[in-house]
Amino acid sequence: MRKLIKGDEVIVIAGKDKGKRGKISKVILGDKNGTKFLITGINLNKKHVKPNPQAGVQGGIVEREAPIQASNVAIFNPETSKGDRVGFDVKEDGSKVRVFKSTHKVIGE
Template sequence: MNKLRKGDQVIVLTGRDKGKRGTISARVNDDQLLVEGVNVAKKHVRPNPMKGTTGGIVDKTMPIHQSNVAIFNAASGKADRVGIKLLDDGKKVRVYKSSGEEIKA
């Protein structure tokens, strides 16, 4: 079970984007995440008349390691760690470590 999922609000803990908040838009692999508005790089794109794309410099969101982000706890307004709790019916749910409150998916 992944502790961070697509659609979660996260805060960047380290790097040049430290303190920025964004939403996870995709998981690249087991360790890497794409977070909207975080780790944005300039990419030089060549025009392709066959596809109808124009050339130029575009902003591209690059992956960031999941250890460099933490989930945003709206109740406290701070970053929080994620734990996994086993319910009575056998289901696993994600919870905030600070309060033990369940994370709404």
């Protein structure tokens, strides 16, 4: 079970977008570079695109999201309105659930 998954609301704790919040749209698993996330509206970069009439692509400058390191984000706790760490608890039926470390409440309920 992963600490952060697709659909989680996170807050950026380091970098140029520090303090901004967004939802994880894609998780990119990595070995030596670590896990990265694509977060909606965060870490936007500009890319110059050449026009391609065959593919129907119009040229220009396009803004797109770039991956951000997992160490630079924390899950957003709506109860405290701050970033939080993720822990795990095992329920009585044997299932494993993610919890906020500060409040011990289950994530996603």
